[in-house]
Amino acid sequence: MGRVTLQTIADRVGVSRTTVSNAFSRPDQLSDELRDRIRGVAAELGYAGPDPLARGLRSGRVGAIGVLLTESLGYTFRDPYNTRFLVGVAEATGAADTGMLLVPLPPGRRPGDAIRNAVVDGVVVFTLPDAHPAIDLVRARRLPMVTVDGPHLEGVPFISIDERAAAGALTRMVCARGHRRLLVLAFRVADDDRTGVVDDERLAAARYEVTRARLAGVLTGARDAGVRRDAVTIVEVGANDPALVRPVTMEALRSSAPPTAILAMSDQIALSAIDAVRECGLRVPEDVSVTGYDDVNGAAAAGLTTVRQSADAKGRRAAELLTDHGGPVGDVVVPHEIITRDTLAPPPPRR
């Protein structure tokens, strides 16, 4: 026997296709009696309900949104901030009875057909660099889009904390304690795999919104506090890779003008930095202060001073924007909070 469709059931029950369609998609449009009879026959015939594809083609909605992820999923799933973001998206999509299609974009490979073929009503873009080719593909498909943590695009809702203000405030707070030589452990600035000190030229060419905003905030904050530009060393340490954080931190601490405070762009980096500080025979915070970002699980236990932000909230708001058919559309500034704990203290007295 062929496939069971609305028509099969309609013929069997002796009504029209539309009525059967209504029985499933607009149950209030027909009498209980008829609806139950139709559903009964459908169940008998093993009909699982209207084909979502055909329904989607006709109605223009498929009930799913896509999530574009920069990194390999292996990395994405391992990182607490990223997973919290996905959990937020899942909460909102779940509440809206909407699916969630993961579209990973491995750094090396080009986007390929994954985006072109994604059967979704909209796309959440998560931390892509400016001008990533995937963006153009989404644009070409004219899919509703929301970006979280970058890039910030004309006419596309952007969800993030006020990165610049947060970084500025944090930096001023650190400097107010008396710190005058800062080491910034930053995410990568561009998507080559370069690491090491970020000079002004490279800074100007930064392609990640969040990194750019935070670095700008740090530099502004430092300047406000009277700290010279050349007393702020910015180093790229890639994406939360402890193996990279350690040598960089140790090298800085052993230099002739070692930092007294380390501003890390994630708690993971901060925790690795703390290990490195200790490995150099120094204490946190007596000799070196350290701050992080995100306030992930484990930050509190480590007494880490950090910028708390809610990845869930970002994910949730992003999905809601795509899902709430009506709501207002525009940028969303998610709140942040600087959590002061033990790893921030005045620098040691000058020797």
Place this chain on the structure above:
Amino acid sequence: MGRVTLQTIADRVGVSRTTVSNAFSRPDQLSDELRDRIRGVAAELGYAGPDPLARGLRSGRVGAIGVLLTESLGYTFRDPYNTRFLVGVAEATGAADTGMLLVPLPPGRRPGDAIRNAVVDGVVVFTLPDAHPAIDLVRARRLPMVTVDGPHLEGVPFISIDERAAAGALTRMVCARGHRRLLVLAFRVADDDRTGVVDDERLAAARYEVTRARLAGVLTGARDAGVRRDAVTIVEVGANDPALVRPVTMEALRSSAPPTAILAMSDQIALSAIDAVRECGLRVPEDVSVTGYDDVNGAAAAGLTTVRQSADAKGRRAAELLTDHGGPVGDVVVPHEIITRDTLAPPPPRR
């Protein structure tokens, strides 16, 4: 202007719709010259390629698979074994330029429309209990299905290690060291939230394939080693919840016939159990031996004896089965390995 479709481009170029379709979907079917001309016009008109929905309806393929997860994503991502499984799925789907639709099914909520509306070519089922309603929905849609770690269904490829053999071998190994009283810390046996000692009646009603197979393996292994059934205590501790593991373990250790070996069904449970043992003032392994499952990150550092299995491999194979259009379809037995480390030793001399 209306939407740009194949027809728009066909009219513009002066060829038929079919030819334009071929230019995108079967590029080798026409001359390079014509293909480039068509693609040029398409780009000019901002055409992003054939609509995946319409293509899917016609061709019967959409380029995505669904992943059914027992728990909320929050829990799923918190658990290293689950996460690795997803990474495996993602690797295979990524390689096949296929999307991955996450469908979380938290215990409380019923499947609802998530499955009915999922636009996918197939479904990976991950650790669902027997007869979970979601299974019927997938069946009703006649979607290709693969189950990983259960349930084991007639005619549906099943991917897992040889759980029974692994548990049997592990148990015999433990008993061979001289242990005669065992505590088994098991995942839940049914999806009520009952915890506590599993009697034979409840064991017989177990609804999770993996739990059932492991417990059967343990009991067989113990019997083979001459350990009496009543010297094996099985306790359900839910899903990797440390808060539950601790009191249960401590209670058992303080009983009149305390176990000398604890077999935990995951490394997470094992690590919590070790904490509990120490909290009772006992040493691992001198007083109590402990074994785990999975060999997650952290197991080696803790010196944990465990059953290593590759969650990635399971995810990868599952996705490949659904993705490789041709390959052989059947159950897949993934290899496991018992890793002997420090937490297993002979029991203390009898007092």
Place this chain on the structure above:
DNA sequence: GTGAAAGCGCTAACAG
């Protein structure tokens, strides 16, 4: 190598 015809299974819009 290219085209015409025939739907895939469904729902929007409107008429009754």
Place this chain on the structure above:
DNA sequence: CTGTTAGCGCTTTCAC
């Protein structure tokens, strides 16, 4: 409350 009409955008089949 129910039915008719008219496609959604595409690919398959088969002819040329």
